[in-house]
Amino acid sequence: MAASISGYTFSSVCYHSANSNSDHEGFLLGDVRQEETVSISDTQISSAELLQVVEIHNHDPCAQLFSFYDYAGKLNEENLNSILKDRRKNVIGWYRFRRNTQQQMSFREQIIHKQLTQLLGVPDLVFLLFSFISTANSSTHALEYVLFRPNRRFNQRITLTIPNLGNTSQQEYKVSSVPNTSLNYTQVIKEHGAEFFDKDGVMKDIRTIFQVYSALQDKVQAVCGEVEQSERVREKIQEDVNKLKQQIALRKHKTAEEEKRLCAAQNADSHPTPEENTEPSEASPLSRITFHTPSAPERPSTSPNPPSYSDLLSQDDSLLSSSSPPTSAALLPRPQAVGSPGHPTPGPLGMGPGLGLGLGASSNPVTTPSTPVPWQW
Amino acid sequence: MNNMSPEVALHRISPELRPMLCSVVRDGRVGLDSTNCLRVTDLKTGCTSLTPGPCCDRFKLHIPYAGETLKWDIIFNAQYPELPPDFIFGEDAEFLPEPSELPHLVQWDAGDPECLLQLVKELIQQYHHYQCQRLRESSRLLFEYDSLLEDPNYGRNMEIYAGRKNSWTGEFSARFLLKLPVDFSNIPVYLLKDTALDPGEDVALLSVSFEDAEATQVFPKLFLSPSIEHALGDSLALQIPAFPSGGCLIDYVPQVCQILNNKVQYVIQGYHKRREYIAAFLSHFGMGVVEYDAEGFTKLTLLLMWKDFCFLVHVDLPLYFPRDQPTLTFQSVYHFTNSGQLYSQVQVSYPYSPRWDGNEMAKRAKAYFKSFIPQFQEGAFANGKL
Numbered sequence A: 001m002a003a004s005i006s007g008y009t010f011s012s013v014c015y016h017s018a019n020s021n022s023d024h025e026g027f028l029l030g031d032v033r034q035e036e037t038v039s040i041s042d043t044q045i046s047s048a049e050l051l052q053v054v055e056i057h058n059h060d061p062c063a064q065l066f067s068f069y070d071y072a073g074k075l076n077e078e079n080l081n082s083i084l085k086d087r088r089k090n091v092i093g094w095y096r097f098r099r100n101t102q103q104q105m106s107f108r109e110q111i112i113h114k115q116l117t118q119l120l121g122v123p124d125l126v127f128l129l130f131s132f133i134s135t136a137n138s139s140t141h142a143l144e145y146v147l148f149r150p151n152r153r154f155n156q157r158i159t160l161t162i163p164n165l166g167n168t169s170q171q172e173y174k175v176s177s178v179p180n181t182s183l184n185y186t187q188v189i190k191e192h193g194a195e196f197f198d199k200d201g202v203m204k205d206i207r208t209i210f211q212v213y214s215a216l217q218d219k220v221q222a223v224c225g226e227v228e229q230s231e232r233v234r235e236k237i238q239e240d241v242n243k244l245k246q247q248i249a250l251r252k253h254k255t256a257e258e259e260k261r262l263c264a265a266q267n268a269d270s271h272p273t274p275e276e277n278t279e280p281s282e283a284s285p286l287s288r289i290t291f292h293t294p295s296a297p298e299r300p301s302t303s304p305n306p307p308s309y310s311d312l313l314s315q316d317d318s319l320l321s322s323s324s325p326p327t328s329a330a331l332l333p334r335p336q337a338v339g340s341p342g343h344p345t346p347g348p349l350g351m352g353p354g355l356g357l358g359l360g361a362s363s364n365p366v367t368t369p370s371t372p373v374p375w376q377w
Numbered sequence B: 001m002n003n004m005s006p007e008v009a010l011h012r013i014s015p016e017l018r019p020m021l022c023s024v025v026r027d028g029r030v031g032l033d034s035t036n037c038l039r040v041t042d043l044k045t046g047c048t049s050l051t052p053g054p055c056c057d058r059f060k061l062h063i064p065y066a067g068e069t070l071k072w073d074i075i076f077n078a079q080y081p082e083l084p085p086d087f088i089f090g091e092d093a094e095f096l097p098e099p100s101e102l103p104h105l106v107q108w109d110a111g112d113p114e115c116l117l118q119l120v121k122e123l124i125q126q127y128h129h130y131q132c133q134r135l136r137e138s139s140r141l142l143f144e145y146d147s148l149l150e151d152p153n154y155g156r157n158m159e160i161y162a163g164r165k166n167s168w169t170g171e172f173s174a175r176f177l178l179k180l181p182v183d184f185s186n187i188p189v190y191l192l193k194d195t196a197l198d199p200g201e202d203v204a205l206l207s208v209s210f211e212d213a214e215a216t217q218v219f220p221k222l223f224l225s226p227s228i229e230h231a232l233g234d235s236l237a238l239q240i241p242a243f244p245s246g247g248c249l250i251d252y253v254p255q256v257c258q259i260l261n262n263k264v265q266y267v268i269q270g271y272h273k274r275r276e277y278i279a280a281f282l283s284h285f286g287m288g289v290v291e292y293d294a295e296g297f298t299k300l301t302l303l304l305m306w307k308d309f310c311f312l313v314h315v316d317l318p319l320y321f322p323r324d325q326p327t328l329t330f331q332s333v334y335h336f337t338n339s340g341q342l343y344s345q346v347q348v349s350y351p352y353s354p355r356w357d358g359n360e361m362a363k364r365a366k367a368y369f370k371s372f373i374p375q376f377q378e379g380a381f382a383n384g385k386l
Helices: A006-017 A078-089 A109-122 A184-195 A206-272 A274-292 A309-313 A351-361 B006-012 B015-029 B115-137 B139-150 B227-229 B249-288 B360-384
Strands: A001-006 A024-040 A045-062 A091-099 A128-133 A143-147 A156-158 B038-043 B058-065 B066-076 B086-090 B158-162 B173-178 B204-210 B216-225 B287-293 B301-307 B309-316 B325-338 B342-346
Touching: A001 A006, A006 A024, A006 A045, A006 A128, A045 A078, A045 A091, A078 A091, A078 A109, A078 B086, A078 B342, A109 A128, A109 B086, A184 B139, A206 B058, A274 B216, A274 B301, A309 B301, A351 B058, B006 B015, B006 B038, B015 B038, B038 B249, B058 B216, B066 B115, B086 B173, B115 B139, B115 B158, B139 B158, B139 B216, B139 B249, B204 B249, B249 B301, B325 B360, B342 B360
Parallel strands: A001 A045, A091 A128
Antiparallel strands: A024 A045, A024 A091, A128 A143, A143 A156, B038 B058, B058 B066, B066 B086, B158 B173, B173 B204, B204 B216, B287 B301, B301 B309, B309 B325, B325 B342
């Protein structure tokens, strides 16, 4: 079961309640309708789900407490009829407001509810409980509301949705499913409706906007394909460049070695002191090596061996060498707006080892020897 | 949390509701465990926050019952003090008493300060019935209850708490709290008066917890009011037997009563026996008695002399005399120990029989003193210094 109440009815109930200097109660008027959802899954077996939706259109506050029941909680049908009059058939529930109490049905409320269910002939009568909690210094006041279905097992609670009561910057602004029963409103809509709605009853602007949206999406998908292509080409070129650089380095190293050997050979003929020369000759390859390898302070972006794009995707060379497959929109995920159900939510923070250690440390109890302290006179 | 003294609660409650709350917190004693009185916490108001105080009209009432504490919310309306309150029965969401069984609710009289207290008592009674109904989930426990109910000694002073069924194991538990019909009126007064708190009514309560419906895990516990506990010695001395497996309450409870009665009798008799003992010593030793405890008859000091050797004998009589033997402490009047105390020797085993009367005990003690003195004198000269 689901329940919804329009924003204005809800605020009206709150207004009446908050202005009363004691507990407050009244009746909820509305409708109950059945919604059927047919879902089709991969197995092609369609399943239908029936949902009962309670819609609260209006409310009828009671002028005072104990207006339709006595001290023992026994209902007085006459008084009830004089309060409800011809609205009696629209009653789908009742509500109570009490400050600073628990969100639980009280003794008297349960007794009254049982009798109301029988008297009004509504088997699934709902009970809306408002509770107003204030902090001791009156700085924070919270209005809490719970919708009960007391005639079901364990006093089931139902979620009460109030359309557009929430963070509308991240959600769509919804049209209330609770109809506005005002006569004036219906008249105006009838007069001016044709300017905005097409023959199917859908707003004209919506169709146009959706077309624009689709066109944009197609363009974005196409661009994604192009980007992928160019990335692959760039990567191939980068690889070639790296290979060439290595070759150059090798060649330089070889020529340098050759020169050294020639120098050494010449020196050996003129100056027979090999010890002095062994040191520099040993040192020089080292210095040469240090000259060629990139030093630590170099930024990683300029290092000659960046990870290739192909390594990130897969180790298969055939992907690179073969002609790249036609990029289709199916390969890439369709971008989703932030706040929509498909958008990934950020993971929990601070679940690193630090937290685990902290927990571990505290879970090692220091076993204080529970020596009973003897009690002595 | 929020442990409010009764006076604070009375100060914050709306003036029209004050008389009713007064009788609840000051005189409110419900149930068997009358040493614990009703407590009030979490005073809140149902008026707007702009209403000037004191205007609290709703609170939580803590009620001791069968070893548990029930926490019920009581909701008034300060703007309409003539109206009866509403209740939220805490975790007992299924407890729904029949209003016709609550006469003080049906004929609520806001002008009667006792009205709320009486209504609470009626609700407790209904709660008791509700708990007894819940016992029907276990035939074994229901049998225990019915058998106790039939016995007028226990049936009328019983509180049952049938615990929640453990949804994981399906286990059902219950606790029986019984007031034991033991007469404490003859306990000597001096034993009872030495407690710091208001002793209240002298009562012994037996709590028996059944942790499972088949009564294989049963835990009995005895609770005594502070003055009785003091009179009967520490609780270790008052061990009750474990609940026999396969046994039942109707056999076990009288057993515990008997043990308690015996202890009480012992204490009473012990008092008289000690009195007799001291009287006998007084007559035997006459002026040799330095001092004695004239209230509880637990101590006696004698000054004796043997061959120009003077010494003191302190006699300490235990609570469970004559079963337990008195302690004799011999003390020299001349010799000191290294710590500056008078040299003494304690004797706990000497010829003694609990079956002797006071006169016989005095005679035998005299004989023993005489036999022990040489040994003591030697010890004093050897180990003590003048």
